[in-house]
Amino acid sequence: MEKKQNFSRKREAILNAVKNTSIHPTAEWVYQTLKPVYPDLSLGTVYRNLAQFKNDGVIVSVGTVNGQERFDGNTQPHTHFICSSCGAVIDxxxxxxxxxxxxxxxxxxxxxVDSIDVQLHGLCEECLQRQTPLK
Known part of the structure; x- marks a missing residue:
């Protein structure tokens, strides 16, 4: 019985980790964030749960950014801006x-049409400031 309850707590923690951040995390970020609290958590568990949450429609995938899938806990219709330089994802x-x-x-x-997915790509404010020469 304890194992199932522990699994439920981990599952809930994974979902909350995605829903309670605006950084559009990767599975690796979720894993690193929760590992100190759940030492027996595996990266495979994180991936499996994220895939299930995505299938259930409680989170969405922003797509692959810099080689890693990024997730969003905000399922309301909105656009994502993805920085081509640093990989930041902004709602x-x-x-x-x-x-x-x-x-x-x-x-x-x-x-x-079941859903609309619009993404804007370019440079974020921070990357633009780094490119602007100082006067």
């Missing part, structure tokens, strides 16, 4: 595409 709140344009696309292509 841009609000609807990514207007409902009117989505309706036009649905009619024109005779499709059903």
């Amino acid at each position: 841009i709140p609000g609807e990514p595409v207007s409902l009117k344009s989505t309706d036009e696309i649905v009619r024109k292509y005779h499709i059903v």
